[in-house]
Amino acid sequence: MAKKVLVIGEVKDGVLRNVSFEAIAAGKTVANGGEVVGVLLGENVSGLTDELIQYGADRVIVVDHADLSSYTTDAYQQALLQVFDVENPEGVILGHTSIGKDVSPRLAMKLNAGLISDAVSIELDGEDAVFTRPIYSGKAFEKKKVKEGVVFATIRPNNIEALEPDSARKVDITNLTVDIKDLRTTIKDVVRKATGGVDLSEANVVVAGGRGVKSKEGFGPLQELADLLGGAVGASRGACDADYCDYGLQIGQTGKVVTPDLYFAIGISGAIQHLAGMSNSKVIVAINKDPEAPIFEIADYGIVGDLFEIVPILTEELKNVLV
Numbered sequence: 001m002a003k004k005v006l007v008i009g010e011v012k013d014g015v016l017r018n019v020s021f022e023a024i025a026a027g028k029t030v031a032n033g034g035e036v037v038g039v040l041l042g043e044n045v046s047g048l049t050d051e052l053i054q055y056g057a058d059r060v061i062v063v064d065h066a067d068l069s070s071y072t073t074d075a076y077q078q079a080l081l082q083v084f085d086v087e088n089p090e091g092v093i094l095g096h097t098s099i100g101k102d103v104s105p106r107l108a109m110k111l112n113a114g115l116i117s118d119a120v121s122i123e124l125d126g127e128d129a130v131f132t133r134p135i136y137s138g139k140a141f142e143k144k145k146v147k148e149g150v151v152f153a154t155i156r157p158n159n160i161e162a163l164e165p166d167s168a169r170k171v172d173i174t175n176l177t178v179d180i181k182d183l184r185t186t187i188k189d190v191v192r193k194a195t196g197g198v199d200l201s202e203a204n205v206v207v208a209g210g211r212g213v214k215s216k217e218g219f220g221p222l223q224e225l226a227d228l229l230g231g232a233v234g235a236s237r238g239a240c241d242a243d244y245c246d247y248g249l250q251i252g253q254t255g256k257v258v259t260p261d262l263y264f265a266i267g268i269s270g271a272i273q274h275l276a277g278m279s280n281s282k283v284i285v286a287i288n289k290d291p292e293a294p295i296f297e298i299a300d301y302g303i304v305g306d307l308f309e310i311v312p313i314l315t316e317e318l319k320n321v322l323v
């Protein structure tokens with residue numbers, strides 16, 4: 001049976017995150033020929049509707065409200081529940097991002113829906129959407145489906161391919177007025193840490209450094225390599241604990257989960273907790289002076305040697321090819 005599926009677009013710094021487009025593709029599978037409705041929440045976000053449409057939304061609902069200018073759990077939950085009241089969706093898809101992880105269990109509970117979180121792929125089994133999700137820190141995968149009620153899921157960024165954008169698509173856009181009240185928290189100001197331009201959790205290339213990088217300055221050549229490849233710098237907890245970089249860059253069980261096309265593990269031993277955040281990367285390149293380092297067990301390409309010699313050579317060689 002065809003389903004109506006709501007896909008919640010996620011806006012960061014005035015731009016739709018890629019995972020929103022991936023969620024539309026996921027929504028198409030769940031909808032099984034039904035309608036995929038993009039939902040945009042925020043303040044002055046109506047300029048972003050075109051992108052949702054190009055990437056496949058069959059209809060878009062815009063909820064513009066001053067209290068939605070920055071994410072707060074209360075405001076988003078109230079707004080989305082009012083959207084659900086109007087739309088009665090049979091499926092809801094969000095990105096498995098900080099926002100998706102925070103708001104989805106609350107919404108699923110209110111809808112009495114089964115929530116499948118952190119899906120990395122979706123396929124149809126008859127009429128049911130079957131979600132694959134990692135378990136045991138990525139060591140195994142399980143397949144799950146919602147047997148009855150609303151199919152509610154979050155998808156891991158960078159795993160489900162977005163559809164090809166089609167700029168010729170034209171669909172209905174509706175503005176929905178919501179009533180937001182009794183907020184327990186309001187955002188007065190957002191102070192951002194100065195970080196590089198590319199979002200680590202959505203980057204196609206991640207250049208990650210570990211304790212072997214030895215200092216803050218040691219991350220300079222890694223940043224140069226990342227910039228050359230249009231990627232983002234990440235880190236192990238070892239490097240963060242040693243204060244070589246900010247905890248916002250930590251990848252792993254207690255940090256970010258990344259699935260780039262290309263992951264460099266530089267001066268990282270490959271502890272199980274680190275692997276939990278990066279082992280599903282498509283191609284892994286490890287640089288380590290210890291040939292016995294566990295990271296080589298999961299690396300597609302391994303370079304044994306001193307990272308302070310290898311990284312600059314690699315960057316120069318890549319410059320010759322790319323620039």
Ligand code: FAD
Nearest residue numbers: 210211212236237238252253254255267269273274289307
């Ligand atoms: P090390 O293990 O010290 O490895 C440094 C590596 O650098 C070594 O392999 C060494 O051979 C190499 N090296 C040194 N010098 C050079 C050089 N000049 N050239 C090339 N290679 C060199 N860790 C995470 O990363 N993410 C997490 O989310 C995380 N969560 C955790 C949660 C819990 C509950 C616990 C208990 C631990 C967690 N950890 C996490 C920590 C994890 O167990 C490891 O301690 C950590 O990943 C080690 O970081 P590292 O590989 O940078 O450091």
